[in-house]
Amino acid sequence: MSTYTGAQILIKLLERQGIDLIAGMPGGANLPMYDALYDSAIRHVLARHEQGAGFIAQGLARVSGKPAVCFGTSGPGATNLITAIADARMDSIPLIAITGQVPTSLIGTDAFQEIDTYGLTLPITKHNFLVRSAEELLDVIPTAFRIASSGRPGPVVVDIPKDVQTESIPVSNWPDPGQPAPLPKIEASHIDRMVKMVIAAKRPLFYIGGGIIAADAAAVLRQLSERLSIPVASTLMGLGAMPSDHPLFLGMLGMHAARYTNMALEACDLLIAAGVRFDDRATGKVAQFCPEAQIIHIDIDASELGKIKQPHLCLEADVRCVLEMVEERLPDKPPSNWPSQIAELRRQYPLVTAGEDNPLQPYGLILQTARLLEEEAIITTDVGQHQMWTAQAYPLNYPRQWLTSGGLGTMGFGVPAAIGAALAEPTKPVICISGDGSVLINIQELATLAEENLNVKILVMNNAHLGLVKQQQELFYNGRKCAAEFNISPDLTAISRGFGIPAYNLAHIEAPLDLLKTVLNEPGPCLINIPIAPEENVFPMVPPGAANHEMIG
Amino acid sequence: MTMPISAPHTSTTHSTILTLTVNNHAGVMSHICGLFSRRAYNLEGILCVPFDNGQRSRMWLRINEQDRFQQVCRQLEKMEDVITVECEGIDPDGMNTALTYFNGTR
Numbered sequence: 001m002s003t004y005t006g007a008q009i010l011i012k013l014l015e016r017q018g019i020d021l022i023a024g025m026p027g028g029a030n031l032p033m034y035d036a037l038y039d040s041a042i043r044h045v046l047a048r049h050e051q052g053a054g055f056i057a058q059g060l061a062r063v064s065g066k067p068a069v070c071f072g073t074s075g076p077g078a079t080n081l082i083t084a085i086a087d088a089r090m091d092s093i094p095l096i097a098i099t100g101q102v103p104t105s106l107i108g109t110d111a112f113q114e115i116d117t118y119g120l121t122l123p124i125t126k127h128n129f130l131v132r133s134a135e136e137l138l139d140v141i142p143t144a145f146r147i148a149s150s151g152r153p154g155p156v157v158v159d160i161p162k163d164v165q166t167e168s169i170p171v172s173n174w175p176d177p178g179q180p181a182p183l184p185k186i187e188a189s190h191i192d193r194m195v196k197m198v199i200a201a202k203r204p205l206f207y208i209g210g211g212i213i214a215a216d217a218a219a220v221l222r223q224l225s226e227r228l229s230i231p232v233a234s235t236l237m238g239l240g241a242m243p244s245d246h247p248l249f250l251g252m253l254g255m256h257a258a259r260y261t262n263m264a265l266e267a268c269d270l271l272i273a274a275g276v277r278f279d280d281r282a283t284g285k286v287a288q289f290c291p292e293a294q295i296i297h298i299d300i301d302a303s304e305l306g307k308i309k310q311p312h313l314c315l316e317a318d319v320r321c322v323l324e325m326v327e328e329r330l331p332d333k334p335p336s337n338w339p340s341q342i343a344e345l346r347r348q349y350p351l352v353t354a355g356e357d358n359p360l361q362p363y364g365l366i367l368q369t370a371r372l373l374e375e376e377a378i379i380t381t382d383v384g385q386h387q388m389w390t391a392q393a394y395p396l397n398y399p400r401q402w403l404t405s406g407g408l409g410t411m412g413f414g415v416p417a418a419i420g421a422a423l424a425e426p427t428k429p430v431i432c433i434s435g436d437g438s439v440l441i442n443i444q445e446l447a448t449l450a451e452e453n454l455n456v457k458i459l460v461m462n463n464a465h466l467g468l469v470k471q472q473q474e475l476f477y478n479g480r481k482c483a484a485e486f487n488i489s490p491d492l493t494a495i496s497r498g499f500g501i502p503a504y505n506l507a508h509i510e511a512p513l514d515l516l517k518t519v520l521n522e523p524g525p526c527l528i529n530i531p532i533a534p535e536e537n538v539f540p541m542v543p544p545g546a547a548n549h550e551m552i553g
Numbered sequence: 554m555t556m557p558i559s560a561p562h563t564s565t566t567h568s569t570i571l572t573l574t575v576n577n578h579a580g581v582m583s584h585i586c587g588l589f590s591r592r593a594y595n596l597e598g599i600l601c602v603p604f605d606n607g608q609r610s611r612m613w614l615r616i617n618e619q620d621r622f623q624q625v626c627r628q629l630e631k632m633e634d635v636i637t638v639e640c641e642g643i644d645p646d647g648m649n650t651a652l653t654y655f656n657g658t659r
């Protein structure tokens with residue numbers, strides 16, 4: 001019987017779990033893990049900040065749909081990971097964060113780089129562990145993977161004291177890798193009731209979200225939607241589930257929806273809420289959300305059912321299974337005039353995308369980028385105006401094409417998530433659309449990007465402002481612009497070149513579209529700075545706290 | 554947010570006692586209390602006793618959440634270390650017995 005250290009057990013279990021890539025940063029308390037990694041075939045990507053490592057792993061997980069792993073040391077390593085972990089929690093991403101901890105004997109003594117990682121990550125994880133012995137790892141690691149990938153996915157933290165990493169124990173039997181738990185059983189009577197409600201509805205509408213992506217339900221959603229001509233509105237997290245140009249697709253709902261989208265929701269008499277959580281950015285004032293509608297809510301997380309709005313029918317189930325069962329049982333239904341009502345709304349109240357041909361305007365940059373790309377790209381964004389413009393206008397066409405920080409709204413997500421996406425899909429172009437505020441947060445990951453020489457293009461919409469802050473101050477604070485403007489704008493192209501990444505400023509180029517076309521289709525990383533007029537705002541906009549029909553612009 | 558184990562109200566008509574069976578390890582109490590504080594659920598009292606050779610604990614939570622009662626239960630059921638959540642058969646004033654005991658030994 002061979003003996004293994006805790007660190008070797010950890011690495012062996014990760015290998016058995018199918019992990020072939022880890023993003024992380026070493027430090028005093030996780031050195032034994034890195035020593036064990038030295039002997040492993042697992043590839044390690046060295047981030048330049050643990051938050052970067054967390055988001056690189058998120059990029060991997062969001063693109064692959066499988067749990068991804070990041071490493072950090074104790075103390076600041078763990079606190080730096082927290083934003084990426086919290087982000088994974090809000091967006092239901094299976095992230096496994098493994099942190100070093102000071103030796104067990106020093107826990108509670110305020111030792112060097114000691115922090116209560118377990119306590120800190122308790123409210124932002126699906127579950128967390130402080131491992132007390134090497135033996136425990138044999139149970140904890142597969143369990144962590146099971147938890148992260150079961151039901152509604154989410155992050156798990158495993159905190160491992162240094163003495164547990166170095167403790168040697170004999171291991172004769174390796175546990176099976178952790179797998180997602182079986183899906184919950186669906187009550188046939190609920191499906192029957194759902195079918196009846198759908199048949200009875202005159203103006204049914206799908207309200208879909210990240211759950212559709214997580215459950216791999218996009219195909220059956222489209223089938224069902226087409227068969228019964230049910231239009232589909234998506235949250236920020238659900239984009240890509242329906243092809244953007246599908247006649248039944250209404251785009252994103254809520255705060256920055258097209259007018260016709262929110263108006264269609266206003267008019268529907270049956271809302272099929274599938275894999276969504278009635279987030280305030282989607283619903284606006286909840287009491288006035290879909291006022292005429294009966295509501296069917298399908299979610300695998302029972303605690304989401306009735307959390308915000310009490311549905312008429314709750315299905316605690318995998319959304320793909322439900323839609324498939326409904327599809328099977330649903331009789332054909334005579335066509336109604338609902339699709340033509342929708343088409344009319346779309347005609348009267350479209351999304352206005354000004355400057356479509358001009359790459360120096362937000363919609364122009366987004367639409368021209370999509371047009372000039374020779375193959376479909378994975379799109380990541382940061383958070384702010386650029387994110388909302390992209391969500392509104394970029395033609396997203398397949399699940400997992402779209403990586404954005406939805407729930408937590410983390411500026412700094414875009415670049416490291418793009419690195420993770422490119423690591424997961426090395427042959428696909430990855431475009432990170434960012435802003436000059438966001439890109440500075442985690443700018444250090446340009447070093448990681450240069451080192452890995454990945455196919456990531458960073459497009460920075462640069463308006464020398466925290467744009468969405470500026471917009472809200474203009475609209476809701478009587479134009480009292482405070483702390484929204486950058487008086488110093490760093491030369492992002494010089495910074496990028498300093499990291500060894502080619503960069504261009506689109507303002508200084510005579511034929512910007514030609515340059516875009518060349519750069520976007522070349523392999524390797526690149527940063528492009530695009531000056532955007534600070535007057536550009538994201539419209540329409542529902543004021544925070546207002547009902548979705550009270551749109552500005 | 555503070556979450557004291559408060560003295561029982563004079564009237565406890567809105568209180569319910571939930572009986573939880575949980576895994577017994579350091580941190581379970583933090584998980585439970587953390588849930589109540591971060592979701593702003595009213596938790597009026599906690600009693601916790603280990604059983605099953607210290608493998609598990611039984612926890613009594615006196616809560617005051619009529620409108621969100623189902624939410625509280627579902628959130629609790631979702632936690633990895635919570636094995637069962639039951640809400641029947643216990644008199645909400647039952648915890649007063651414990652208070653009487655503490656008062657008597659003060």
